[in-house]
Amino acid sequence: MFEQVITSIDKANKQDPNHELLDEQKQAKEHVYALRMTQMLNRFAPEADELMHIAVRGQHIERWRSPRSDFPMNKQGYHQWRSALYEFHAGRVVELMQQAGYEKQACERVYNAVAKKQIKRNPDSQLVEDIASLVFIEHYMLAFAQSKPDYDEQKWIGILQRTWQKMSPQAHDFVLAGHITLPAPLVPLIEKALSGE
Numbered sequence: 001m002f003e004q005v006i007t008s009i010d011k012a013n014k015q016d017p018n019h020e021l022l023d024e025q026k027q028a029k030e031h032v033y034a035l036r037m038t039q040m041l042n043r044f045a046p047e048a049d050e051l052m053h054i055a056v057r058g059q060h061i062e063r064w065r066s067p068r069s070d071f072p073m074n075k076q077g078y079h080q081w082r083s084a085l086y087e088f089h090a091g092r093v094v095e096l097m098q099q100a101g102y103e104k105q106a107c108e109r110v111y112n113a114v115a116k117k118q119i120k121r122n123p124d125s126q127l128v129e130d131i132a133s134l135v136f137i138e139h140y141m142l143a144f145a146q147s148k149p150d151y152d153e154q155k156w157i158g159i160l161q162r163t164w165q166k167m168s169p170q171a172h173d174f175v176l177a178g179h180i181t182l183p184a185p186l187v188p189l190i191e192k193a194l195s196g197e
Contacts, residue, residue, distance in 0.1 A: 006057055013031040058092070058093035066081070114128065133166055
């Protein structure tokens, strides 16, 4: 069952029309993201069970099907888009789990984790959030910064502090112990953001 779901998630994500390079090969963007999520889970929580491996692998499933441009380009529209994404991703992963024969209780657990339900009270949701934050910092933060040249230092400090606040104490320790690669050009800004807590 587990391998069937992982294969189905990967098959879906390989349909992404957007691409990026991984090991000098052009691959579907969301498939690359899913692989990075699994790799980070293995580094951060190697004891995680198969349901959390499914949740982490499917966290962005078919994200390109719900573009940001479908929602108003303001703060409220951004939050509407994020909420809709959580429900969409969770629903798609559960659909694949049901097809593979997983029982209702397992499906509900994964749904709640992917949909980020009660993050600070649900360890599964917190784990998915931790992995997503760690992957963002290590793989995507620099490109995001480069795509927002109009953001000033204070705006960036706010973004970094909000990312940090989403993470668990265990994830904080993981970062501070040097277990992830920080984007070198942003290290001074990261240090400033964290010292301002």
